[in-house]
Amino acid sequence: MSGLQGKRILVTGAGSGIGRVAARLFRDRGADLVLAGRRVAALQETLPDAEHVSLDQADEAAVAAFALACAPLDGMFLAAGELRTGSVETTQVSDFDAMIRANLRGPWLMAHHLGPKLKEGASVVLVGSNIGIRAIPDSAAYSVAKAGVHMLAKVLALEWAPRRIRCNALAPGPVQSPMVDARLAASADPVGDLARLSGVNPLKRLGTGAEVAALAAHLLSDESAWTTGSVITIDGGADAVY
Numbered sequence: 294m295s296g297l298q299g300k301r302i303l304v305t306g307a308g309s310g311i312g313r314v315a316a317r318l319f320r321d322r323g324a325d326l327v328l329a330g331r332r333v334a335a336l337q338e339t340l341p342d343a344e345h346v347s348l349d350q351a352d353e354a355a356v357a358a359f360a361l362a363c364a365p366l367d368g369m370f371l372a373a374g375e376l377r378t379g380s381v382e383t384t385q386v387s388d389f390d391a392m393i394r395a396n397l398r399g400p401w402l403m404a405h406h407l408g409p410k411l412k413e414g415a416s417v418v419l420v421g422s423n424i425g426i427r428a429i430p431d432s433a434a435y436s437v438a439k440a441g442v443h444m445l446a447k448v449l450a451l452e453w454a455p456r457r458i459r460c461n462a463l464a465p466g467p468v469q470s471p472m473v474d475a476r477l478a479a480s481a482d483p484v485g486d487l488a489r490l491s492g493v494n495p496l497k498r499l500g501t502g503a504e505v506a507a508l509a510a511h512l513l514s515d516e517s518a519w520t521t522g523s524v525i526t527i528d529g530g531a532d533a534v535y
């Protein structure tokens with residue numbers, strides 16, 4: 294029997310990229326899914342038969358209202374996020390606020406309001422980033438927010454342990470997705486940037502959504518029952534090299 298059979302799992306950011314691939318994989322492994330994002334049409338395109346929720350995860354009133362009506366959950370994969378580039382000096386404060394809002398306030402609110410809806414033994418996977426661990430130029434606000442996501446996973450692991458609820462964070466390197474496509478499309482040198490993004494890891498390629506989703510599925514299943522409070526890099530080995 295699949296590790297996700299019959300589990301009710303909420304996926305944010307399920308309308309594109311990693312969240313979409315993950316939702317489809319979790320469905321194939323037997324999960325009952327609640328898909329959340331701001332564009333319902335995109336959620337429907339991911340999986341027409343799942344439950345769809347139009348939700349800005351950084352809007353507290355909306356998250357609180359959703360949580361009130363939400364049936365108990367066996368897991369959450371919080372993949373929603375947004376990337377804006379820039380250094381500390383070149384990033385507008387409004388963009389800094391937007392990065393904290395989309396990437397840190399969002400998962401915080403989801404944990405705050407939906408924590409009480411998690412069943413004993415549930416598992417939550419947050420999506421951080423390997424640039425929330427190691428600094429690179431020009432993604433300052435995003436990186437700082439993702440570093441906060443990693444700590445949020447550790448704090449939640451501690452707080453939820455008495456209910457046997459686990460929480461871990463993934464820290465992916467660059468993965469083929471609309472987020473990376475948009476970043477390359479905005480670049481003055483997309484071919485060079487793609488080569489640089491792929492070249493920083495020993496495997497010399499971008500990751501795929503399927504590779505990240507498979508790790509998330511493991512963390513959401515009971516086969517990872519002793520793994521909690523971990524920040525797990527999935528980055529082609531980039532974290533291993535100086």
Ligand SMILES: NC(=O)c1ccc[n+]([C@@H]2O[C@H](COP(=O)([O-])OP(=O)(O)OC[C@H]3O[C@@H](n4cnc5c(N)ncnc54)[C@H](OP(=O)(O)O)[C@@H]3O)[C@@H](O)[C@H]2O)c1
Nearest residue numbers: 306309310311330331332349350372373374467468470472
């Ligand atoms: N791709 C990479 O290289 C990479 C690397 C490391 C980490 N990550 C992280 O992995 C996650 C998935 O990224 P991706 O590459 O799959 O990007 P993506 O294709 O741009 O997907 C991001 C999703 O997040 C949703 N979203 C954004 N802000 C939201 C909000 N306030 N409320 C609800 N939903 C929101 C978007 O849907 P709507 O616009 O419909 O709301 C979108 O479906 C993100 O957290 C990202 O930071 C990505």
